[in-house]
Amino acid sequence: MALLGAVPRRYLFGGIGAVLVACIAVTVVLVRSGSAACAAPAVPAAAKVAGKATFYAATGAGNCSFDTVSAPLVVALGPSDYRAGAACGGYLDVSGPKGTVRVKVTDKCPECAAGHIDLSREAFTKIANPVDGIVPITFRTVADPGLPGAVTVRVKEGSSQYWLALRFDNHGNALSSAELKVGSGWQKLQRTDFNYWIDESGAGSGPFTVRLTDSTGRQTVVPNIKLTPEKVQGTGVNMYSGAVAKAATPAGSKPASASASASASTSTAPSASAEPGATTAEAADAAPPPQRISNTCN
Incomplete structure (x- = not known):
C-alpha cells in the first residue's frame, strides 16, 4: 500500500x-x-x-x-x-x-x-x-x-537434539545475551539477525535452562524449556526479578544515530x-x- x-x-x-x-x-x-x-x-x-x-x-x-x-x-x-x-x-x-x-x-x-x-x-x-x-x-x-507478563519462549521449527534455536519475548529491555546451562556452567548461544538464539551443535532432548541478560545488565534464569518446536511456552519467570550482572555491559557503546541530542535525560525513573x-x-x-x-x- x-x-x-x-x-x-x-x-x-x-x-x-x-x-x-x-x-x-x-x-x-x-x-x-x-x-x-x-x-x-x-x-x-x-x-x-x-x-x-x-x-x-x-x-x-x-x-x-x-x-x-x-x-x-x-x-x-x-x-x-x-x-x-x-x-x-x-x-x-x-x-x-x-x-x-x-x-x-x-x-x-x-x-x-x-x-x-x-x-x-x-x-x-x-x-x-x-x-x-x-x-x-x-x-x-x-x-x-x-512488562505484559512473564517471559515466553518459542522453539524454532527444525530444532532437535542436534540443533536448537530459541526466541524470547516479554523481556522489556532488549537482550544482550542468552546462555544455556551445561553441567555446572553456562554456554553462550549465538544471536541471529532474526532474533533467535542458536546452539549449532544441539543441546540434547531437554528440558533446557537458559540465563538471559538484558541491555541494562539485569539477569534472570528461565528453567524447564521443553523441546517442542513451533509452540510458544509460558515460563512464569519475570525478567525484572533477577539480579544485575556486575560484569555485564549494555549492548553497544554509542547512540544509534549521529543526530542524537548531546543532552541525555537526567531522570532516573525506570x-x-x-x-x-x-x-x-x-x-x-x-x-x-x-x-x-x-x-x-x-
Missing part, C-alpha cells in the same frame, strides 16, 4: 532478524552498593534522538520473528539502529506533532538511514496525521518498560517519560506490547 510521503516499498525476508535500538547502548547500569541481589537499580532514560518517521502496513510480525497481533504499536529500524537484531524486543518512546507513542522494536527497515524509523500505521496516527506521510520526530529508548504536552504513550507500561510486523512495507 503506497502512502503519501512514505519511503519506497521495502520487502522483508524471513531470514532477517530485528535489532535493539542502539540508543539503548547509552543506558548506564547503576549498581547500588548494599542493595539486595534481586533488586535492580533504576536506569536513566537514553539520550533523545532527532529523526523522521514514516509508516507502513505492519502486523507485529517481521524480522524479529515475533507473533502477529491486532492494532500493533510497533516500529522497524534501519540497519544501524537495528544492529543485526540486538534491538529486537526493546521499546522506544516516539514524539511527533500530535503527541507521544510507545512502540516495540519488531522489524528492520533496510533502506532507512540512522534516525529514520518506520512505524506501524496505528502508531503513526498517534503522533501525526497519516496524510503527512513523513514527519520530524524525536525518540528515545525506554529503560525498564512495563522508563522514559513522555515529552511535555504530549499524550502519555497510551499507558504503554500497563498495556501488552504488540509482537510482530508484516512482510510488506512502504
